[in-house]
Amino acid sequence: MALPGPSPIPTSGAIENWESVDVSMRKIYVGNVPFEISSERLLAHFAAYGEIEEGPLGFDKQSGKVKGFAFFVYKSEEGARNSLVDPIKVIMGHR
Template structure:
């Protein structure tokens, strides 16, 4: 299982994300996709944590939290639809109706 993190600042780094998610458990991996042509981050990431319980806590605490001037979207990553390639290991997805629950500010 992994966590989709959306609406990120284009200035975010893997270390930034690791630091925030480490407050909720052991971070196994952070994937921060970059644009192929520009090399800049694309505004979303995937985070894997040691246990599902840690991931659930991070999702509950961070979804809607304001961080780096943006309200993060944090939820379980959905399996990627295999539309013409890719390894299908990660896929994102927004959650409709999350409605800005406030959350923690960073």
């Protein structure tokens, strides 16, 4: 399942918060990622919706295996929105 990432709570108008808000609108969370899927396969699937700035995040740095979830940051809000049109994805036969 793909969901929008969490939105930060803005504070008294600091510029850093505007950047965080921007990222929150471009970030998605992907849950129930099968352990046998590679980061390359996951990236290829989600890159079809828009250009990826960062991700997939959520892979164990030592083993390279997925932890069961992933995050992606798209370069545009449109890419993130496109990825959420159908929130249930089927990748390699897995929901």
